[in-house]
Amino acid sequence: MARVLIVGAGLTGSLCAALLRREASSPLRLTVWDKAEDSGGRMTTASSPHNPQSTVDLGAQYITCTPHYAKIHQSFYDELLAGGILKPLTSPIDGMVIKEGDCNFVAPHGVSSISKHYLKQSAHQVPVHGKNTGVDCHALLQGIFPTQGLNPMSFTSLALAGADICFRQRVTQINLRNNKWEVSRETGSSEQFDIIVLTMPAPQILQLQGDIANLISECQRQQLESVSYSSRYALGLFYEAGTKIDVPWAGRYITSNPCIRFISIDNKKRNIESSEIGPSLVIHTTVPFGVTYLEHSIEDVQELIFQQLENILPGLPQPVATKCQKWRHSQYFCLENPMDRGAW
Ligand SMILES: Cc1cc2nc3c(=O)[nH]c(=O)nc-3n(C[C@H](O)[C@H](O)[C@H](O)COP(=O)(O)OP(=O)(O)OC[C@H]3O[C@@H](n4cnc5c(N)ncnc54)[C@H](O)[C@@H]3O)c2cc1C
Numbered sequence: 312m313a314r315v316l317i318v319g320a321g322l323t324g325s326l327c328a329a330l331l332r333r334e335a336s337s338p339l340r341l342t343v344w345d346k347a348e349d350s351g352g353r354m355t356t357a358s359s360p361h362n363p364q365s366t367v368d369l370g371a372q373y374i375t376c377t378p379h380y381a382k383i384h385q386s387f388y389d390e391l392l393a394g395g396i397l398k399p400l401t402s403p404i405d406g407m408v409i410k411e412g413d414c415n416f417v418a419p420h421g422v423s424s425i426s427k428h429y430l431k432q433s434a435h436q437v438p439v440h441g442k443n444t445g446v447d448c449h450a451l452l453q454g455i456f457p458t459q460g461l462n463p464m465s466f467t468s469l470a471l472a473g474a475d476i477c478f479r480q481r482v483t484q485i486n487l488r489n490n491k492w493e494v495s496r497e498t499g500s501s502e503q504f505d506i507i508v509l510t511m512p513a514p515q516i517l518q519l520q521g522d523i524a525n526l527i528s529e530c531q532r533q534q535l536e537s538v539s540y541s542s543r544y545a546l547g548l549f550y551e552a553g554t555k556i557d558v559p560w561a562g563r564y565i566t567s568n569p570c571i572r573f574i575s576i577d578n579k580k581r582n583i584e585s586s587e588i589g590p591s592l593v594i595h596t597t598v599p600f601g602v603t604y605l606e607h608s609i610e611d612v613q614e615l616i617f618q619q620l621e622n623i624l625p626g627l628p629q630p631v632a633t634k635c636q637k638w639r640h641s642q643y644f645c646l647e648n649p650m651d652r653g654a655w
Pocket residue numbers: 318319320321322323324344345346347350351352353354369370371372373374375480481482483510511512515543545595638640641642655
């Protein structure tokens with residue numbers, strides 16, 4: 312039985328696992344490894360240590376379906392909406408630019424519920440409204456490792472058993488041994504796979520050691536190197552039940568502060584306000600702030616964000632818990648086409 316490793320349990324890795332599960336039709340052993348403690352990647356949702364029901368989206372805030380995405384991916388949106396994973400964004404976001412034809416969605420259970428939904432599907436047989444998703448799995452895998460020479464005919468007739476999903480597994484090296492990919496991780500023994508799908512940000516792919524460094528063609532390397540990422544911090548704040556944060560918006564883009572770019576009353580944004588669960592806030596820093604303080608301690612950065620927050624929302628009560636996240640590789644932009652920056 313062919314073994315497939317997907318590195319990363321963010322949106323790309325999770326969806327890839329679900330699509331392989333749906334589209335293949337004979338045995339294939341699927342494994343997902345992620346260095347993090349949970350799924351979601353940059354679509355992560357953190358919980359308060361005091362109340363797991365109090366959550367905050369630290370990365371992606373809302374999903375924008377443009378007319379182009381609707382044309383090519385409508386079945387994905389339909390499925391997520393039908394399952395209650397996505398709901399239309401109806402709360403006011405100050406300063407949000409809405410282009411004609413765009414639809415915005417939030418994930419009421421936290422944005423990481425999208426990855427969790429797909430990972431669940433990768434482990435179980437799920438009928439997909441009786442139709443093919445139209446995604447070419449062979450192209451999906453071949454696109455990542457075109458040197459592998461997988462036979463398209465053989466691939467379309469593969470099927471998956473359940474997926475092994477393992478967290479705290481950082482992949483460090485990939486070597487070729489007897490026509491198999493031998494994958495080493497920071498802890499635990501190395502394992503061999505027939506196919507590997509790498510879904511992490513481009514700079515993290517380029518950091519991998521072993522034969523892979525030489526197997527990536529010069530053209531592929533240049534393409535990977537041409538992808539640049541912004542860096543920023545996210546600060547999540549959890550408050551006691553009953554705390555009132557009296558602002559007329561659920562989210563706000565800030566244009567006049569050197570440190571803070573975006574604030575959201577996260578439970579209000581997701582339309583899940585409740586008298587039993589306290590509000591949660593997320594603050595995203597500006598990119599210049601993120602770049603300047605990239606190597607500073609999380610404690611120092613958190614303090615600086617708090618100082619600036621006091622200027623924007625004076626008199627906020629003390630949160631019962633905080634979670635500060637550094638996004639070194641936050642959102643991509645292509646150097647060859649800088650207009651891509653912030654396209655979402
Ligand atoms: C602050 C912020 C705000 C954003 N806002 C929005 C938004 O509003 N709307 C929107 O659509 N998008 C937004 N995005 C972008 C969106 O989050 C990403 O495009 C999307 O989550 C990328 O998913 P991915 O699976 O491709 O990558 P990732 O989510 O980065 O997943 C890669 C996974 O690989 C794992 N990994 C990395 N290296 C290794 C290794 N060596 N071994 C094992 N595992 C590894 C990581 O832990 C991670 O889980 C935002 C991102 C950030 C950071």
